[in-house]
Each structure stands twice: as C-alpha cells, then as structure tokens.
Amino acid sequence: MKKIVSIACLFAAAALLAGCPKKATTVEPPVAGSQVPGAGGTSGTEGASTSTSPLGGDAGNVGGAQGAGPNASVGRIIYFDFDKSDIRPEFAAVIAGNAQYLTAHPNAKLKLEGNTDERGTREYNIGLGERRAQAVRRALMLQGASESQLTTVSFGAERPAAEGDDEAAWAKNRRVELVYGP
Amino acid sequence: MNKAFSVLVLLVCLGLAQRSSADFVVEVTRGQDNAIPIAIVPFAAAGAADLDVAQTVSNDLARSGRFKAMDRKDMVEQPHPGANISFDDWRRLGNDYIVVGLMAPQGADRYNISFELYNVLNHQRLLGFQISANRPGLRLASHQIADIIFDKITGIRGAFATRIAYVSVAGSLPNRSYRLIVADADGENPHVVMQSNEPLMSPAWSPDGQSLAYVSFEHRLPTVYVQQLKTGERHVVSAKAGVNQAPAWSPDGKKLALTLSTRDGNLDVYVLDLLTDALTRITDDPAIDTEPQWSRDGQSLYFTSDRAGGPQIYKVGLQPGDRPRRLTFQGNYNARPRVSPDESQLAFVTQEEGAYRIAVMDLKGRGDVQMLTKGQFDVSPSYAPNGAMIIYASRDRGRGVLALVTPDARVQERLVSSEGEVQEPAWSPF
DSSP, rough: OOOOOOOOOOOHHHHHHOOOOOOOOOEOOOOOOOOOOOSSSTTTTOOOOOOOOOOOEEEEOOOOOOOOOSSSOOOOEEETTTTTOOOOGHHHHHHHHHHHHHHHHHHHEEEEEEESSSSSSSSHHHHHHHHHHHHHHHHHTTTOOOGGGGGEEEESSSOSSSSOSSSHHHHHHHHEEEEEEE | OOOEEEEEEOOOOOHHHOOOOOOEEEEEEETTOOEHHHEEOOOOOOSSSOOOOHHHHHHHHHOOOOOOEEGGGGSSSSSSSSSGGHHHHHHHOSSSSEEEEEEEOOOOOEEEEEEEEEEEETTTEEEEEEEEGGGGHHHHHHHHHHHHHHHHHHOOOTTOOOOEEEEEEEEEHHHEEHHHHHHESHHHHHHHHHEESOOEEEEEOTTTTSEEEEEEOOOSSOOOEETTTTTOOOEEEEOOSOOOEEEEEEETTSEEEEEEOOOOOEEEEEEEETTTTOOOEEOOOOOOEEEEETTTTTSSEEEEETTTEEEEOEEEESSSTTOOOOOOSSOOOEEEEEEEESEEEEEEEEEEETEEEEEEEESSSSSOOEOOOOOOOOOEEEOOOOSSSEEEEETTTTTEEEEOOOOTOEEEEEEEEESSEEEEEEEEOO
16 A cells, blocks of 8 residues: 655635636526537546646755765766767776766765666667666676666667757757766 | 554644645647637626636637637627627628627626527527526536537537645655645646645545545655545555555446555555455566556556566456566557556557656557657656646756647647646546
C-alpha cells in the first residue's frame, strides 16, 4: 500500500475557497421550437473546469553540490560523436585522471550526467544519454573506480550546455559531465 | 520500497491568477480547399461581456481547417433572432451556414447565451441551444458552442472544449526555467501546473482528464509524478535508481507504462499498477526500449526500440510470452509512437533527409506511411481526442513552437507563442 503523506497548506486552501474564480457552464435544453440534436455537445460539460490547475510547488534549486575531486587540470567533461557512446581517444586522460582520484579516495562519490544534442525524440535521447553515462562508468571501473562510487543520470536533450540548432552547439551538448558530490 | 508521498502544492489564488503570458497566434500555413463557408454573426447584446464569444467560436471553426469563417467586416447586417435572417443575402455572400445568437445578462456575473444554426441554402434551422455561463466561463462556453456546431455539420465530435498540456522553457543557459502548462486547445487561458529550474518532460493525461503524469528532474534525478489538476496534489509514482521516464496511462487509468533501467543502464518498458504498486517488466532486451503507448484495448503496448540498430517502432502483447513485433521498416529512425483515438493510425517521428518529421502509418490496411510535416525538428505528435488534428512540437527561427496538422496533411497551422520555447504538447481527452 502506498503511504500518502499530505502536507496541506491550510491558508492556501482557505484562500482558494474564498476567492478563486469558479468556472462553470451548463448546457441547458434547447431554445423552444428547435430541433434537438441527440446529446451532441452536452456531455461532460456540467461544471467543466479548466481554470483550477494550481501553481505547482517548485521543489527548489537543488544545485549540484560540488564536492571534492581531482585538481582542475583533470577534465570533467567528455564529448561524444553524433549517435555514438564510445569514448574518443582524446578523452583517455580525463578517464585516467578521474579513475586515479576515485581509486585514491574510496569515499569519493561521482555522478555521471549523460546528455545528447537536441536531434531526435526526447525520451529516446534519455536512453542515448544514459548509454553515454554508462560508457564512462564502465571505463572508470575498468581503471579501478568501484561500482559503489558511481551513479549515472541521463538528462537526454533537456539540459543543453549551448543553445543553437547547429553542429557547433550540438557538439558541446553531446557530453557526459562528471560531478563530484558529497 | 515504493513509498509515495504527496504534497498539496501551494495553492494560492495569486498563483492561479498568474496567467502565463504565452499567448498564441495561429498562422494557417496550409488550408483546405473545400472548407465549408460559415458566418458567425456577432451575438446581440454582447457588448458588455469581456470575451467576444462569436469571434472565439469563429476562430475555433476556422482553426479546424474544415470551415472558412466569414470576416465580420464583410457582414452587412447582424440579424437576430433567426426569423430576421435574409437568407438570400447571406447566400450571395457565399455562405452555406449562419449562426446568430444573443447574450442575455443574468445578474452581474452571468450570461444566458442562446444561439441558432441555419442552413443558408434551404433556410432550415438545424439547431438552437442555450448555454448559461458565468464571466470566467465564457471562453469554455464559446468552445462548447463551436463543438456543437462542428458536430452538427461535420458529424464529428468537436474537440474545441478540450485542453493541451505542454512544457515551456524560458531564460538563457544556464539559468533556464521549465514550466508545465495546461491551456485551452487554442492555446489561450494558460495556467502553470508546475515549475522548476530543472527539466520537466513527458506530460501525459490520465484518461479522465483530471491528472497529469510527468517526469521532473527537480532533484537532479528523474522522478515520475502524478498530479491532480484541480487540487495540485501530487505524488511520486516512480523514483527508482536510474531512469524513470515516459509515463503512459492505460485506457482504464489504473496502470502506467513507463521506462526504467537496470543498474548497468539498460532501459526497458514496465507496467506499474497504480493501485497495488505491482511492477511488471514488459520488454527484456539490451537495447533502448522506451516511449511506450497503450493500444486502445489495453492489451498491448507500442514502443520504440533500437534492438535492430536504429530506433524502430514495435508492438508487444502484455501476456507472458508475447514477443514484440516490428511495425516500421522505412528509414533508419522511427520513434515515439502515438495511436489515433480509433487506433486506425499511428503517428510517430521519422528521419528524412537529416530532418525529423511527423509521419503516420495506416494500422488497418497495408501499413502505408505518409509524411505529414516538412520541418527540420518536428517531434512529439499528439492526437486530438476526436482524431481530427495532431498537435506537435516544431521549430521556427530557432525557437520551439507548437504546430497542428490534420492526419491527412491537408491543413497545417502554427501556434506561434510570444515567449520562450514551447515543447512536448499533449492533447487532453474529452
């Protein structure tokens, strides 16, 4: 069973009752003498309401808490080719530097954030971003990082690093960011 | 453990009043040649109302592509009631149908709107209706009037009084804000359902139109929520380690199909029973399996998989042992299926000449595929509940916009928003 814990905001509810506009329309019988169309257009209109969607609570800015990590000479972003998740040779040093740090600091935790460019469908891109994050995870583990130090998340195309509908922007967006946390 | 919690989201009248200023302008990019000419005469005594009901009805009908609404400037008189219509004059002006109406105030805040629809050619009165609406209800009443007229003339149930949900992205990198918005089907009357500094995606309507499922990254991890629109109450339905994505309601509203991942990042499609929290794995393949969508009978799922290399669309029955069947074979990128309300057609995203476009596939016959759009980044198709229109996300001069196309590609329109990026439209049920 689900355990539902509701944090109700009473004053807000009271405010709603007191002042929010109600949007209700009713479809009544036709004007006298008219032809009555079946139920055409009348169903589901009683009290139909579109105006009551509340402002959702913003759960706040959960910023990526930057913990420790290797010194700044070790890169923390790995870029990828279009539709690819293999790590290009030029990023071997990034993998090695971070793997070294993780091996030397067994308590360090690293989050691998996978991203794609904007092309394609959003949910499939989540899959591609995850595939990239996993490629980095495997590479780090091969070089000594332990499984328990690493987590992955895919933002797909939802958190681009650069705006624009061209290859220059796309190349910056196809990436895995290495984020050290608490 | 699936410990769901719900938060009655801060529900302040100010919040309700905070209208998003994302007003839409409709541009008809391609119209229908044989649109039915109709005149919606301004309703008598409408001067006092804050909304021009007759114009809203006229805009709705024109937007459907099936009607050509007469410009008010060309009307030489504004008759009411129907007995005063000079049918021959209206016929000479090229109209097949005419609507006349009256807005009778009932107290300070309420109107009694009566209207009549006539066939101009044979003078026949096709219907007369009376709708009572309070001031904030005038817009909804207008859409209902358009629905009644549309239904009477075309025989197709109108979908003007429905809604769309979409995601609006504002601000420049890295300070973006994401808002989940619900608006009337014409883009007017937008209300913010949820906002966050982290991505919101994949809104999906419950079959009763009362709730939205969506993915929020507000904790920098994906979580699937279900939020009730009336109360703002929401709860977590999936926050497992790894991927929690692509929610899709079963036709009976009791289950959600969604995409989850194993520890090594393999995405598969699952079905979650919303009552018991029981989770059933539907696909089991090392490929990316995602973007599930239910068949009308609730017995199968359509989904995207790249098990054959590139993404293609498959269908799988939900009985144990059912094997996925591949549906798309043209081209190397076919993804994000959406089933038409009568399940005669599948809309999806396909790649053509390096562009992403909306295509439809015939599900009843030989599986013929037809391209519907011509943009560079046309994604996220969603059917109107009457199946007469598909809304999708497009790009216009580097900006995300919403666009509409009929499933036969004959009518194309763009909803141009005045601000921000607009993406992932989802059309509500009736």
